[in-house]
Each structure stands twice: as C-alpha cells, then as structure tokens.
Amino acid sequence: MNRIAVTSEGPSLDDKVDPRFGRAAGFVVVDLDTMNTEYLDNGKSQVMAQGAGIQAAELVARAGVSCLLTGFVGPKAFQALSAAGIKIGQNLEGLTVRQAVERFKSGQVEMAHTANRAGR
Amino acid sequence: MIVSVASGKGGTGKTTVAASLATIWDGPVLGVDLDVEEPNLHLFLQPAIAGSETAYMTVPAVDEAKCTYCGACADICQFAAINVMGQVILTFPEMCHGCGGCIAVCPEKAISPGQRELGEISWGQAGKVGFLAGRLRVGEAMSPPLMRLVKVRLDQMLANGGDAIIDAPPGVSCPAVNAVMDSDVILLVTEPTPFGVYDFQLAWEAFTPLGKPMGAVINRAGLGNDAIYRFCQEKGLPILAEIPYDRAIAEAYSRGRIIADLSAGLRETFVSLRDQIRGLAQPGRSREAAHA
Numbered sequence: 001m002n003r004i005a006v007t008s009e010g011p012s013l014d015d016k017v018d019p020r021f022g023r024a025a026g027f028v029v030v031d032l033d034t035m036n037t038e039y040l041d042n043g044k045s046q047v048m049a050q051g052a053g054i055q056a057a058e059l060v061a062r063a064g065v066s067c068l069l070t071g072f073v074g075p076k077a078f079q080a081l082s083a084a085g086i087k088i089g090q091n092l093e094g095l096t097v098r099q100a101v102e103r104f105k106s107g108q109v110e111m112a113h114t115a116n117r118a119g120r
Numbered sequence: 121m122i123v124s125v126a127s128g129k130g131g132t133g134k135t136t137v138a139a140s141l142a143t144i145w146d147g148p149v150l151g152v153d154l155d156v157e158e159p160n161l162h163l164f165l166q167p168a169i170a171g172s173e174t175a176y177m178t179v180p181a182v183d184e185a186k187c188t189y190c191g192a193c194a195d196i197c198q199f200a201a202i203n204v205m206g207q208v209i210l211t212f213p214e215m216c217h218g219c220g221g222c223i224a225v226c227p228e229k230a231i232s233p234g235q236r237e238l239g240e241i242s243w244g245q246a247g248k249v250g251f252l253a254g255r256l257r258v259g260e261a262m263s264p265p266l267m268r269l270v271k272v273r274l275d276q277m278l279a280n281g282g283d284a285i286i287d288a289p290p291g292v293s294c295p296a297v298n299a300v301m302d303s304d305v306i307l308l309v310t311e312p313t314p315f316g317v318y319d320f321q322l323a324w325e326a327f328t329p330l331g332k333p334m335g336a337v338i339n340r341a342g343l344g345n346d347a348i349y350r351f352c353q354e355k356g357l358p359i360l361a362e363i364p365y366d367r368a369i370a371e372a373y374s375r376g377r378i379i380a381d382l383s384a385g386l387r388e389t390f391v392s393l394r395d396q397i398r399g400l401a402q403p404g405r406s407r408e409a410a411h412a
Binding site for chain 1: 194283
C-alpha cells in the first residue's frame with residue numbers, strides 16, 4: 001500500500017494545502033492506488049506552545065505514510081520526519097490537496113533535503 | 121527578609137533601585153541578580169567575584185540498546201523533547217523542561233540522567249553587600265530552571281540570617297513570577313508614562329494572586345501623566361518612593377554609579393523606602409512566626 005500525507009485545511013481532496021506543517025489543521029492521508037482518503041486532525045499539535053512540528057511528525061509517522069506534502073517544514077520537524085523515514089515535499093501551498101497529489105504522482109515534486117523554515 | 125524588585129515594563133529602574141537599596145541597607149544584605157537573561161546588577165555593585173559554578177539541568181540520555189520503542193517516555197513528555205519515530209528514539213534536549221518523567225516511567229530503565237548546561241552562577245562581595253547572580257547560557261531558551269538553582273544558593277547564603285534584594289527580570293511571565301514568588305515584599309518600579317502604566321497594571325494583576333505585600337516606586341516622576349497615581353490609589357497600593365526625572369540621575373546611571381550616593385536627598389529617599397519595606401514585611405513575618 002502506497003500512502004502519502006498532505007497538510008490540509010480540511011478533510012477532503014478539494015481543501016487547500018495548509019502551508020504549515022506542525023500547526024496544520026490536519027492531514028489528508030491518500031492511498032495513491034485507490035485515491036481513498038482518511039483525515040487526521042492535528043488540533044492537539046496546534047495548541048502546543050512548542051514542539052508542534054515534532055508531535056505532528058509522530059502523528060503522520062503512525063499513519064504509516066512514505067511521504068509528506070506541505071508548504072513549510074521547520075528544522076526539528078524535518079529531523080523527526082527524516083528519522084521516521086518519511087520523504088518531504090515542500091512549497092506546495094496555494095494548491096488543493098488533489099492538485100498536490102497529482103503533481104506528486106506525475107513526478108514534479110522534488111523531495112527536500114533541508115527544512116525551509118526557521119524553527120523556534 | 122527577601123525583597124524583590126520587579127516592574128512589568130523593562131527599563132523602568134529595577135536595577136537602579138535594587139543597587140541603591142542594597143547599598144544603603146543597614147544590616148547584612150545580599151544583592152541578587154535574577155534577571156539571568158541580561159544580568160546587569162554587577163555593573164553597579166561592582167563585586168569582587170569569589171566563586172562561580174556551571175549550572176546544569178537533567179535531560180534524558182537514552183541507551184537505544186535497551187529501548188523497546190514502547191513510547192511511554194514520549195507519552196509522558198508534554199514538550200515533545202523525547203519521541204519515538206518508528207524504530208528511532210529522537211530527543212531534543214533543548215526542549216526538555218527537566219521533570220525527569222521519562223526516566224521514571226521507562227520500563228526498560230533505558231533512560232539515564234544526562235545534562236544540559238543552563239548557565240553560570242557566581243557570587244562575591246561588594247563592600248558590605250554580598251552578591252549573587254545567574255547568567256543564562258547564550259542559546260538557552262528557559263530561564264526559570266537556572267533561576268531556581270540561583271535561589272537554592274540564595275537560601276544557603278541566607279541560612280545564617282541577613283536580607284536579600286532581588287533584581288527581577290522584566291515582564292510578567294514565568295521568569296518574572298519565579299523571581300518574586302519566594303520574596304516577602306514585592307516592589308514594583310514603574311514610570312508615569314502610558315507604556316509604564318499599562319505594564320504596571322499587568323504586573324499588579326500577575327503578582328496580586330501571590331498574596332505578598334506590594335508597593336510601588338515611581339521612577340522618572342514628573343514625566344508623563346497622573347494615571348499611575350490614580351491606579352495605585354484605586355487599588356490601595358502604597359507609593360513608597362518617587363525618584364525624580366532628572367538628567368543628573370541618568371548621567372550617574374550611565375556611568376554605573378549608585379544613585380543613592382548622588383545626593384543626601386536621594387539617599388534619604390532610599391532610607392525611607394527601606395523603612396517602609398520593613399513596615400510592609402511585618403505581617404508576613406508574624407505569619408511565619410505563627411507557623412513555626
């Protein structure tokens with residue numbers, strides 16, 4: 001099964017990609033073979049003073065995804081996602097979740113090697 | 121007796137007041153710099169430093185050979201400082217608050233106490249005034265853990281009696297509350313400007329629940345408006361001293377001088393402040409006596 005997670009402002013493929021990773025509203029987990037989706041709410045990370053990115057990384061790691069598509073990832077979250085063996089596609093804000101997934105499937109999303117947002 | 125000098129707004133004169141009070145104190149007294157992020161009391165007291173030590177906090181050190189990735193440590197950690205990512209245990213020591221929870225709950229005893237450097241504690245003597253200060257390590261995000269260690273040493277230094285005057289950090293968040301919470305009297309230093317009044321109100325709100333006697337010192341009196349006077353009157357908060365808005369005082373400050381040494385009048389202001397602080401502290405003392 002080939003699953004990826006996309007930060008999303010809502011539960012469906014037609015919601016906007018949430019530019020934030022750690023404080024994203026939630027994650028749409030997409031099965032690339034069937035395009036079936038599942039939604040993970042990220043409210044618990046959103047209210048954390050610090051460590052939101054790390055907790056969010058734990059959440060998507062538990063969902064068993066191979067890749068994460070989002071806007072921005074901070075350094076700690078990047079380290080945590082990398083530790084879990086999750087590849088990261090950044091700078092996808094402004095698209096819908098569906099558009100981001102299509103772009104990924106067509107091979108046009110480059111996998112990141114470093115975080116693109118300063119941490120705090 | 122421990123007197124803390126706090127403010128809300130920064131730059132209102134906490135250190136100026138703390139240094140002058142310590143200098144005119146008529147008994148054994150310690151000047152304590154708990155503004156560990158930007159300590160500056162030493163610039164005025166100019167102590168001879170007798171000793172110093174590096175302060176540390178306990179953070180988790182994980183033996184991965186013993187770890188079964190059960191996640192008990194990550195579940196108890198409220199700060200995401202220890203995490204299980206599949207078959208990887210990931211720690212962020214800089215996020216750790218040092219509670220030791222992960223070490224306590226690990227069923228495999230795979231976590232032992234490691235160390236994170238918090239900063240430095242130093243002590244010495246400035247004439248008759250004892251000196252104690254903390255200085256946070258550059259890059260360290262949390263000041264309360266170092267402040268607590270400075271206060272442990274403060275208790276040791278006061279074991280044989282004497283008073284302490286704490287130069288607190290500005291603001292009304294954890295560092296400021298940590299600085300004032302163990303004191304017998306809280307002095308709030310402010311200035312009669314709109315910004316000064318606004319932050320003074322926040323400080324009053326933040327510290328009132330501690331149930332400590334509080335008094336106000338108005339620095340740069342003559343500047344701004346009368347809002348601070350009206351606020352103090354409304355809340356029944358005594359104004360213990362006023363320091364005039366005066367170029368000579370600013371010049372002395374800029375040269376690291378103690379303003380109580382500047383004139384007989386200013387000295388009298390601080391002597392009177394000291395006596396009023398003692399008056400405020402009386403109820404607390406009798407409560408302590410009853411407790412003992």
